[in-house]
Amino acid sequence: MAKKTTTSQKTTPRQSKSRTRTPFRIGIMGGTFDPVHYGHLLAAEQARCEFKLEEVVFVPTGNPPHKITWEMSSAEHRYMMTMLATATNPHFDVSRTEIERKGTSFSIQTIREFQAEYSDNDAEIFFITGFDAVMELLTWSEPMEVIKRATVIAVTRPGYDSKQLHAALGGKVLSRIRLLQAPALAISSTDIRRRVSMGLPIKYLLPEPVEKYIIKNGLYKSAAR
Ligand code: NAP
Numbered sequence: 725m726a727k728k729t730t731t732s733q734k735t736t737p738r739q740s741k742s743r744t745r746t747p748f749r750i751g752i753m754g755g756t757f758d759p760v761h762y763g764h765l766l767a768a769e770q771a772r773c774e775f776k777l778e779e780v781v782f783v784p785t786g787n788p789p790h791k792i793t794w795e796m797s798s799a800e801h802r803y804m805m806t807m808l809a810t811a812t813n814p815h816f817d818v819s820r821t822e823i824e825r826k827g828t829s830f831s832i833q834t835i836r837e838f839q840a841e842y843s844d845n846d847a848e849i850f851f852i853t854g855f856d857a858v859m860e861l862l863t864w865s866e867p868m869e870v871i872k873r874a875t876v877i878a879v880t881r882p883g884y885d886s887k888q889l890h891a892a893l894g895g896k897v898l899s900r901i902r903l904l905q906a907p908a909l910a911i912s913s914t915d916i917r918r919r920v921s922m923g924l925p926i927k928y929l930l931p932e933p934v935e936k937y938i939i940k941n942g943l944y945k946s947a948a949r
Pocket residue numbers: 753754755756757758763764767785788789790829830831832852853854855856857860863864865879909911912913914
């Protein structure tokens with residue numbers, strides 16, 4: 725089905741596909757995506773295959789609740805880059821729900837919205853995000869509701885230590901977390917921002933249309949990033 729590329733449409737958790745096809749297992753890929761890169765894309769595809777998801781919906785954060793240590797690109801830039809990166813995968817989609825929601829982006833609200841949209845289909849929700857973010861899960865809004873309503877998939881970077889997760893979350897919460905080892909997550913958004921600010925190449929770290937978008941819009945030039 726065709727992806728919608730306009731930014732002016734009504735926002736729903738997954739805004740761009742008709743409801744005639746009703747997925748049972750849905751992945752919500754949560755992240756800042758500043759910028760989105762091949763590590764994210766490979767992890768999402770891996771999650772889709774391993775957890776037998778009908779589709780993975782990328783949900784760029786609007787106003788993250790946690791501290792951001794860099795000058796974050798605008799929501800529209802991050803949304804556009806995510807659209808460009810996912811355009812060729814028919815199982816991927818992008819939602820504007822968090823970037824258009826007023827106030828702080830809480831994942832529990834996004835999960836509830838997806839559940840409401842698919843309530844007639846008894847959907848099973850999988851919330852996919854980075855291992856480091858999941859380590860902080862107990863500081864999120866309504867963490868027990870998050871793990872009640874969704875299976876959380878923590879995507880690991882090479883060299884991660886699973887014991888850290890146990891220490892941070894404890895056994896009860898951990899039983900609702902799945903680990904997904906993603907070697908491609910050696911790529912990081914932080915490193916891409918640093919490379920651009922230093923004038924280093926970023927080719928092959930992210931899809932070419934995203935690279936061109938970054939150059940055209942002069943993103944990440946400031947060393948402060
Ligand atoms: P972040 O601090 O920007 O990223 C934390 C780490 O996770 C980074 O190493 C990042 O790598 C990696 N990462 C982020 N998203 C990923 C993904 N989808 N797949 C694989 N690795 C990923 O955290 P964030 O991206 O803003 O937050 C992650 C998600 O957790 C978002 O959906 C956010 O809304 C949610 N969250 C919710 C709450 C809450 O509800 N209160 C609180 C905190 C976070 P890269 O830099 O390479 O992406």
